[in-house]
Amino acid sequence: MSQSAVSNSTGDERCDAIVLDVQAAFDEHLPGRVLGCYLRGSRAAGNAVEGSDLDLLIVFADRFSGLEEFERAQAVCESCARSSPILLEIMLIGENRLYDDTALDAALDLKLSCRPLFGADIRDTLPEFESTTYVRNVIHTPYYSYSAPAQRDARIAYPLEHIEPMGEFYGFDQWLIPGPAGPGTPSTKLLVATVGWTATALVARRFGVYVPDKAASASMYADLIGDAWTPLVHDVHEWCRNRWHYPAPESDAERSILRGMSGDALDFQNHFLRIYRNDALDELASGDPGRQRLAAERLEQITSPGDPEVERALRAFSSASTAADPLE
Structure with missing residues (x-):
């Protein structure tokens, strides 16, 4: 070198x-x-x-x-x-x-x-920066942390269920990091990524603003949205990053805090996915072929089994696409 x-x-x-x-x-x-x-x-x-x-x-x-x-x-x-x-x-x-x-x-x-x-x-x-295009892209970023756990694959289904229903932290501790005991230290990284990217997508969607990182997403969520999920967004950032510096804590009291946040995170994910579903349906109905294709692709990645409205919209898009290009 x-x-x-x-x-x-x-x-x-x-x-x-x-x-x-x-x-x-x-x-x-x-x-x-x-x-x-x-x-x-x-x-x-x-x-x-x-x-x-x-x-x-x-x-x-x-x-x-x-x-x-x-x-x-x-x-x-x-x-x-x-x-x-x-x-x-x-x-x-x-x-x-x-x-x-x-x-x-x-x-x-x-x-x-x-x-x-x-x-x-x-x-x-x-x-x-161009707000509409940025929002259309960033709204999909939570998918990557939602689908990352080993128990899920590239297609996830709404409503999500816990990664490990019987696990102490429901599977949110499965991303391992280097630590004093070696490279396989359980961490809160997946929880931080999941909540941070979800907050980022919701802030960008609501206000059309650029969110630079997960630290900014926590403060911007509190300042701009300030809803019932704000304590979770704040606490995950404060406890997991600022206090514990990412490794899962050792004391019973702090492990109880982490378990509570891990349980609430699933509800936050499903809150987001309800919004995501409705936005994707709006995109499918937009009449813009590029936006429609992107929405259809994403609804194949984030599925809603048994949802008749989603199934009808996807069938209608597929039929229209086939009629437009019968050789496709």
Whole structure:
């Protein structure tokens, strides 16, 4: 490895060393393909706590040449994560994808909330904030944390049920992080991601504003929405991140608090999915083919078994699409 320091520091020597390892790994396995690497999340915002992830975004030049290259890049990410002493999460995206309307949320996160570490800095070239397109994208982001647990797959059904109904924290402790006892420490990461992304989607949907991160989503939810779910959004952020720094707590009293928040999170998810369902039906009825296709795809990912209104709307869209293109 020729570099002895990153082009721009993360502000933490341990993280800088990890970034150098990531850079060297991509230089070795996919030389010349990384356009730039950026710092994301709380470390980019300057409000990291002990236990915060090292979140990176790696942009590939132009686009991925195919599935094989993307899988090779994923394998490099996974190898780096396994050897990292800090929980390392690397997001991959092709450069051209950042200029597509369907990725405006990712482009805005890079433009407004990330810091360059090495390679080219393309932030000034990225699209500006546009409320309608941003909301249409960010409203779907909770799906990724809802479907991440091992007990669920890429298709989830509304209403959701607990991941582990008999588990102490209903399965919200299954994301493991590095800790004093080793790399397999149960954490509150999944709970923080689930509640944070749900709050982000609801704030953006209601007010059409950009929400930069999960920390901002908690304060913006309280300031702008202030409904019965506000205590849950606040408490998950305060207890899981600010007090416990993500590992599941050890005392009986605090474990009882975590169990209560984990139980309430399911109701918050289903509250969101009721809203999501209605919005998706509105999109299906919009008459805009692009919006209709996106809504139909999403209703295949977040299903409503036995819901006659959803089933009728999907059948009507399918029939209209077939009539428009009988060879499809």
